[in-house]
Each structure stands twice: as C-alpha cells, then as structure tokens.
Amino acid sequence: MSAIQDEIDEIDTPALHRPDVYDGLADAVRELLDATVRTRIAAAEVEALTARLRGVSRELLVDAHPGSLGRVRGADEWGGNPANPVDGRRNAFAQPLQIHRDYENQRAAARFSLGAPYEGPPEHIHGGVIAMLLDQVMGMVPAFTDTPRMTAYLNVTYRRPSPLMAELGVEAWVDRIEGRKTFVTGRIADADGRTTAEAEALFVALKPGG
Amino acid sequence: MSAIQDEIDEIDTPALHRPDVYDGLADAVRELLDATVRTRIAAAEVEALTARLRGVSRELLVDAHPGSLGRVRGADEWGGNPANPVDGRRNAFAQPLQIHRDYENQRAAARFSLGAPYEGPPEHIHGGVIAMLLDQVMGMVPAFTDTPRMTAYLNVTYRRPSPLMAELGVEAWVDRIEGRKTFVTGRIADADGRTTAEAEALFVALKPGG
Numbered sequence: 001m002s003a004i005q006d007e008i009d010e011i012d013t014p015a016l017h018r019p020d021v022y023d024g025l026a027d028a029v030r031e032l033l034d035a036t037v038r039t040r041i042a043a044a045e046v047e048a049l050t051a052r053l054r055g056v057s058r059e060l061l062v063d064a065h066p067g068s069l070g071r072v073r074g075a076d077e078w079g080g081n082p083a084n085p086v087d088g089r090r091n092a093f094a095q096p097l098q099i100h101r102d103y104e105n106q107r108a109a110a111r112f113s114l115g116a117p118y119e120g121p122p123e124h125i126h127g128g129v130i131a132m133l134l135d136q137v138m139g140m141v142p143a144f145t146d147t148p149r150m151t152a153y154l155n156v157t158y159r160r161p162s163p164l165m166a167e168l169g170v171e172a173w174v175d176r177i178e179g180r181k182t183f184v185t186g187r188i189a190d191a192d193g194r195t196t197a198e199a200e201a202l203f204v205a206l207k208p209g210g
Numbered sequence: 211m212s213a214i215q216d217e218i219d220e221i222d223t224p225a226l227h228r229p230d231v232y233d234g235l236a237d238a239v240r241e242l243l244d245a246t247v248r249t250r251i252a253a254a255e256v257e258a259l260t261a262r263l264r265g266v267s268r269e270l271l272v273d274a275h276p277g278s279l280g281r282v283r284g285a286d287e288w289g290g291n292p293a294n295p296v297d298g299r300r301n302a303f304a305q306p307l308q309i310h311r312d313y314e315n316q317r318a319a320a321r322f323s324l325g326a327p328y329e330g331p332p333e334h335i336h337g338g339v340i341a342m343l344l345d346q347v348m349g350m351v352p353a354f355t356d357t358p359r360m361t362a363y364l365n366v367t368y369r370r371p372s373p374l375m376a377e378l379g380v381e382a383w384v385d386r387i388e389g390r391k392t393f394v395t396g397r398i399a400d401a402d403g404r405t406t407a408e409a410e411a412l413f414v415a416l417k418p419g420g
Contacts, residue, residue, distance in 0.1 A: 032242065061249065068247075126296065128343070153367045
C-alpha cells in the first residue's frame with residue numbers, strides 16, 4: 001500500500017474504532033490514574049510533572065471529537081462504546097473486561113481484579129463500583145446483543161465486602177423474558193466462590209428509533 | 211520557617227492529606243482521561259505522547275504507597291478517602307462533589323455535571339455511574355458522619371435518561387433509623403427538577419472494631 005493510500009485510510013477510518021492507536025494511550029492514562037492515587041513524591045516534583053501532563057492534554061485536544069463519542073457514533077450505534085466508563089478500552093477508569101458469552105444459556109461472565117482507584121471501605125471495592133460493574137455485565141447477556149435497551153431498575157444486595165487486588169468473578173444470566181422486558185440476575189463472587197454481591201435488573205428494549 | 215523545618219514538615223505530613231500538592235496533579239489526569247476519550251490525532255503522534263505519559267508515571271511511582279490508601283489510613287479511618295472513585299480529590303475519575311449537608315433534616319445534596327468519560331447510552335450518563343453516585347451521596351447523609359458502615363442493599367429505579375454535559379442534582383435523606391440500620395432515600399434530578407433516577411438503600415453501622 002502506498003504512503004498516500006495509508007494517509008487516506010488514516011483520514012477515512014473513524015478514529016473511534018482504532019484500538020491499535022488508542023489502547024496504548026488509555027493504558028498509560030490508567031497507570032497514571034493509579035500512580036496519582038498512590039504517589040508520595042515531594043511537592044516540588046509534583047508541580048513539574050503536572051505541567052508535563054497538561055502539555056500532553058493540549059496536544060491530544062488539538063484535534064478531538066467535540067462533546068461525547070455518542071454524538072459521533074449516533075443514537076443507533078449502541079454497543080461497543082470505547083468511552084464506556086465500565087469496560088471501554090479508551091476510558092482509563094474502565095477495566096476492559098474479557099466477557100465470556102454463553103449463547104446457549106444466555107449467560108455472560110468475566111474475571112477481574114481492581115486496585116487502589118476503586119477503593120471504598122479500606123482494602124475493599126467501593127459499593128458503587130460493584131453496582132456499576134453489575135449493571136454493565138448484566139446488560140451484556142447474549143439476549144441483548146446489539147439491542148438498544150435501558151435499565152429500568154437495578155437492585156443490588158451486598159453480602160460481604162469485595163476485596164481489592166484479588167481475583168473476582170462477575171456473571172449474569174437471563175432470568176426471564178416478557179415481551180420487551182428482560183429480567184436478569186447477576187452476582188459477584190470471590191476466588192472461593194462465595195457471593196459478595198448479587199443483583200436483579202430489568203432491562204427494557206427500546207422501540208426502533210426510540 | 212527555615213528550609214530545614216520545611217523539609218521536616220514535608221516528610222512528617224502524611225502525603226495522603228496534602229490536597230495543595232496532589233489536587234492539581236489529579237485535575238491534570240482528569241483532563242487527560244477526557245482528552246484520551248475524545249482525541250482523534252494521528253497514530254504517530256499518539257505513540258510519542260503515550261511514551262511521555264509512561265515517563266511521568268515512572269517518576270510518580272519512585273515513591274508511592276504500596277497497595278491502596280486504605281492500608282495507609284487503617285481500617286478505623288473511614289471518611290475522606292482521597293482515592294474514593296466517586297468523590298475522591300486524588301482520583302481522576304471521581305468528581306469532587308461539593309456536598310451540602312443539612313444536619314437538621316438529615317439530608318445531603320450536590321450539583322454535578324458529567325462529560326464524555328461517563329457516557330452509557332449516546333449522550334446520556336451510564337446507568338452504572340448513576341448507581342455509583344447515588345450510593346456515595348446516600349452514604350453521606352449527616353447521620354453517618356464518621357461512622358463506618360456498609361451498604362446492605364441499593365435499589366435504583368431509572369425514570370428517564372440523565373443527560374451528559376448538563377447540570378444535575380443529587381440528593382439523599384434519611385428515611386428512618388432502626389438501631390444500627392439506617393434507611394436512606396436518594397434521587398437524581400435534571401435542571402427542570404424532573405427525577406431521572408431514584409433509589410432506596412439500607413446502610414448498616416459496623417460494630418466497634420468490626
């Protein structure tokens with residue numbers, strides 16, 4: 001391929017869908033987020049590093065999507081939002097989850113481990129982060145593939161604290177479907193298989209164009 | 211104060227509680243998180259900027275708290291976690307909320323606005339982020355001041371989508387208290403006062419040392 005063709009491809013390919021380009025950047029910001037929470041270097045050094053980060057932001061924003069990526073994707077393009085705060089690859093707070101989808105049993109599952117930036121009670125995951133993860137994975141059961149839907153309710157029960165920096169599992173499955181309504185159950189379990197949190201959610205499919 | 215005294219203060223003051231030093235750094239990472247989501251600059255430039263960010267992380271980690279800040283604070287020091295993912299000043303994903311506490315009416319309230327990194331449905335806030343915010347603010351009603359407690363359950367009902375990049379309000383109040391159990395109601399409303407999400411939660415105070 002010629003250099004000119006390369007250049008055209010670069011312009012034409014929506015920047016949104018270029019994990020090869022932006023994943024490394026997001027990973028670096030993910031590291032920074034963690035380092036910023038944990039660092040204890042001296043004040044004088046922090047100031048200089050802060051200035052360097054502001055310089056990088058300015059360069060990234062020389063050409064940027066205005067507003068959010070949803071505006072770029074459009075209201076119809078629902079899935080695979082790279083900015084998603086729970087599992088978006090371009091969102092440095094998000095944990096890009098390797099979701100295992102079991103189509104036969106209408107089940108989604110993933111393993112994950114969270115560090116310092118996700119702490120609520122000392123050495124445990126923030127209850128709100130637990131709710132956020134459940135909402136995301138419960139909305140990813142195979143029944144929903146590519147179907148725009150809204151969460152109608154999400155009820156989370158906390159059984160025991162979820163430890164930080166430990167492997168945890170999250171899974172979700174369809175409980176029942178009634179027309180546009182899908183009732184989903186989800187849970188988070190520790191490495192010993194003990195449930196730390198469980199949830200029930202109702203998702204309602206949007207009407208076409210709705 | 212002498213330069214030596216300055217130096218001693220710098221060593222003795224727990225770095226954890228130095229917003230003057232670390233707030234600017236976290237703000238810069240917050241900008242970066244947003245810029246990383248929205249940028250569309252060319253691949254070649256991204257690579258160089260990524261390398262610069264990794265350099266800053268290395269310098270921040272030259273001296274850093276191992277593990278999470280909860281370990282530094284200790285199990286008894288509950289409130290004011292600067293790493294808190296919802297409102298911690300040192301957490302670049304968090305939105306440091308100006309919480310208004312009404313002690314007479316056992317109520318907490320804050321206004322907020324979220325941008326590109328918090329998107330779920332196109333141009334609206336992720337339902338999991340809504341749940342996370344409610345959990346945090348509902349856990350901040352005056353009844354809980356300095357009391358270690360766990361969320362037992364959090365039930366969120368979504369009434370309508372919460373718009374991105376718009377001023378929203380979140381409020382929470384004590385519904386009733388039964389011994390160690392406090393039942394709290396919360397809601398998020400748009401600028402017109404319409405409820406976008408509401409929630410009920412049960413918080414259980416931990417026994418001393420528990």
